[in-house]
Amino acid sequence: MIEYLQKNAGEIITALGQHIYISVIAAVIAIAIAVPLAIVLIDHPKGGELVSQIAGVIQTIPSLAILGLLIPLVGIGTLPAIIALVLYAIMPIFQNSYSGLTNIDPILIEAADAFGVSKRFKLFRVQLPLALPMIISGIRIAVVLIIGTTTLAALIGGGGLGTYILVGIQTNDDHALVVGAVLSALLALLANAIIKILGRVSLKKIVIVIGTLLIMFGGYTITTKLLAQRTQTITIAGKMGGEPEILINMYKDLIEANNPNVNVELKPNFGGTSFLFKALNSGKVDIYPEFTGTVMQSLVQTSDKVSHNPQKSYQEAKRLLQKQFGLSYLKPMKYENNYALAVRSDDAKKYKLSTLSNLTKVSDQLTAAFDPDFYQQSDGYPGLKMTYGIEFLSVKTMEPALRYQALANRKIDVTDAYTTDPQLRQYNLTTLKDDHGFFPSYQGAPLMKTSFAKKNPQIVKSLNQLADKISTREMQEMNYQVSVKHRKAAVVANEYLIKHKLIEQ
Structure with missing residues (x-):
């Protein structure tokens, strides 16, 4: 572990910086939206209830679904990640702020009114100071949530510590997984402690701290974009x-x-x-x-049967991509990374499995786990099921690296594989011959807009x-x-x- 940290220190620090950057920006924006909104709705209980319900509904939407919806609108990278995090963080901050501001002892509010103070004086000298503990509590909850969820930014090129978690899972590298998970947890604990300390200082100082952070991160963003424009x-x-x-x-x-x-x-x-x-x-x-x-x-979209000839398949794919989407498909590489179904070698001997047709006879006794893409694409399990009549005892989806471990550890009996996967060699697995010629040719090539x-x-x-x-x-x-x-x-x-x-x- 020490060797791993020494070798990757620079990249780990960069990922940590990205994680902090995304988390701070999302937290500050969420605070800037939720707290003023709670203030505006102090005397409008129906509006406050409506906002709480909307924020609650947003939190029920899976984060990956939100990221998927945002990509066509705002692209990839940090922006969609920040938007998604802000949406998730608004609810705890708003609910705590609204509850803190609307549950102040009425006698204190009446006393302020009796003195004839202005609304501004009452807000900043009476209501906000009294509600501050509740507001800070909501911010603490939101920040911890943000730091944990920021790991998903790596899925859309946003960087951060989630990159190490993904790499750890994909390559079965415990060192990378531990680095990503432990640093995320430590960052959440540190942020929680800092916010707890801020809860003891005055409201004016908190505003100054938030304003300073906005200026710092805004300057960093502008500088980065200016440098990027040079090339x-x-x-x-x-x-x-x-x-x-x-x-x-x-x-x-x-x-x-x-x-x-x-x-x-x-x-x-x-x-x-x-x-x-x-x-x-x-x-x-x-x-x-x-x-x-x-x-x-x-x-x-094509009504023609997919050719199993690599050259014909590539030429047809190239033509249709250009015609239907205006995309250019460059020349392919030599190797074919075809789909296959893999089983443990001892099970292949036990059930006399060498082809997919053999598998059909015993599939109802076996459990399977597939990559999400393979599970839903027509060139994967749905089409395979129709072609061979395979019916497994149970089928689930699982990330690529995890499904191989599950197969080796006898948690499942069958999984999908690519013919270039190193795990076939690592775990001594047997791939079954596609004797009906279902799987088309898979040659890789760069894809881009024309x-x-x-x-x-x-x-x-x-x-x-x-x-x-x-x-x-x-x-x-x-x-x-x-x-x-x-x-x-x-x-x-x-x-x-x-x-x-x-x-x-």
């Missing part, structure tokens, strides 16, 4: 897992090696296919690696260097280095490019 910045995102992260790091190295005025911003572990495709079409992501089989089965490709021909040229490169064995070995040996995807990707003379050392 062209493009955003490359990848799905969850080690392999997409390797690919997007290759894209980054190739582009920056040949285009010195271009800065590439990576968004690894971005989420599933639908998240990425929406982000690409809305212009919030410029490039991401996609596979032909997923394009044909889930992204484009307008972007026309404006950036040099970037297209750089990425096309990967065309017909990387064999299945090479990809599986790189995945093994990242997911099992816990080496950084950026390092593994860079080593491959240098070894094959695609970039200079």
